[in-house]
Amino acid sequence: MGQAAYVAVDWGTSSFRLWLVDRTGNVLGERRSHEGMMAAGKLGFATVLQSHLEAVSAAPGLPVVVCGMAGARQGWVEAGYVDTPARLASILKHAVPVPGQDRDIRILPGIAQRDPRAPDVMRGEETQLLGALGADAADDAVVCMPGTHSKWVRANGGIVERFATFMTGELFDVISRETILSHAVTGADQAEDIDAFKSAVIAAFETPAFAANLLFQVRSGQLLYGGTPASAREKISGTLIGLELAAGLAGDVPSTGITLVASGRLQMLYQLAFDTVSVPVRSIGAEDAVRRGLSMAAESIWNV
Numbered sequence: 001m002g003q004a005a006y007v008a009v010d011w012g013t014s015s016f017r018l019w020l021v022d023r024t025g026n027v028l029g030e031r032r033s034h035e036g037m038m039a040a041g042k043l044g045f046a047t048v049l050q051s052h053l054e055a056v057s058a059a060p061g062l063p064v065v066v067c068g069m070a071g072a073r074q075g076w077v078e079a080g081y082v083d084t085p086a087r088l089a090s091i092l093k094h095a096v097p098v099p100g101q102d103r104d105i106r107i108l109p110g111i112a113q114r115d116p117r118a119p120d121v122m123r124g125e126e127t128q129l130l131g132a133l134g135a136d137a138a139d140d141a142v143v144c145m146p147g148t149h150s151k152w153v154r155a156n157g158g159i160v161e162r163f164a165t166f167m168t169g170e171l172f173d174v175i176s177r178e179t180i181l182s183h184a185v186t187g188a189d190q191a192e193d194i195d196a197f198k199s200a201v202i203a204a205f206e207t208p209a210f211a212a213n214l215l216f217q218v219r220s221g222q223l224l225y226g227g228t229p230a231s232a233r234e235k236i237s238g239t240l241i242g243l244e245l246a247a248g249l250a251g252d253v254p255s256t257g258i259t260l261v262a263s264g265r266l267q268m269l270y271q272l273a274f275d276t277v278s279v280p281v282r283s284i285g286a287e288d289a290v291r292r293g294l295s296m297a298a299e300s301i302w303n304v
Helices: 037-043 045-055 088-093 125-133 168-178 194-206 208-225 229-248 264-276 286-302
Strands: 004-011 016-022 027-033 064-068 081-083 105-107 110-113 120-122 140-145 150-156 159-166 258-261 281-284
Touching: 004 286, 016 045, 016 286, 027 045, 037 045, 064 125, 064 286, 088 125, 088 286, 110 125, 110 159, 120 159, 125 140, 125 150, 125 258, 125 286, 150 229, 159 229, 168 229, 194 208, 194 229, 194 264, 208 229, 229 264, 258 264, 264 281, 281 286
Parallel strands: 004 064, 064 105, 081 110, 140 258, 258 281
Antiparallel strands: 004 016, 016 027, 110 120, 140 150, 150 159
16 A cells, blocks of 8 residues: 555535545545535534544645635635636646645636626536546547536537536425425335336427426326326436436537446436437546546646
8 A cells, every 4th residue: 555645635515525545546545524615614624624634644744635615715715717718737727725724735726607698617527527538638528417516518629618507406306305296206215217217308308398397297197197206206307307418418419429427326317318318428437537637636736
């Protein structure tokens, strides 16, 4: 086992992930918690980080590179944005130091799309992009990064040309808990209804203008024809993801297909959705991508 060279941190809104990494990129220790930006804002970012550094026995003075919401305006230190068209390599050059610390801590910037017709921002996903595509990727790519706020990115020659955010995950959560469809999914177990999901994807993908009607049909169809809460959940999910794909795939898609950066259940659902609409996908694990991006940043900043 090698000696630790740096610490990598992905600091989200509600989650915290830390890795102790050696010079070859091997993970020597890791920590996970729900101490994201919202919790850390109350507890203190420095306090939260130090507790996890001590837990993995990080040496005094070991540098830390951070991506995500710790760099937001309401986070630890605002790291700002690199504007589109944004060269991925430029993210590495605009890391912001955290003042007043006993070790060198840098926070990576996000990316902003300052277009009055389509204003958009990302923070954390730029590091996933860096890890998934590389700083100097030569190929044209369309990248889909599912999540609470899914990102679709058009990149070419290592430059993020444009991107769009879809509130798919947040809408699923709100619709499932706060609307009449909450009755349809009450008591849903872990069973998966693949056919229900696929049919909902197709319906929304082919007729996105009817999305609100398709969602109501989840309830009316259950009342009139029956169906399990799990099936209703899959129909809601399929409708929202199909709607996202209809917009995300509206432009030209590279012959190599879509680069999907996701993990776990989201990876499975989006892979199934792309297969359903016959779009080829190259899949990359979200955690692998963000860790690789943080490693590239550490190498650029400290030559580790």
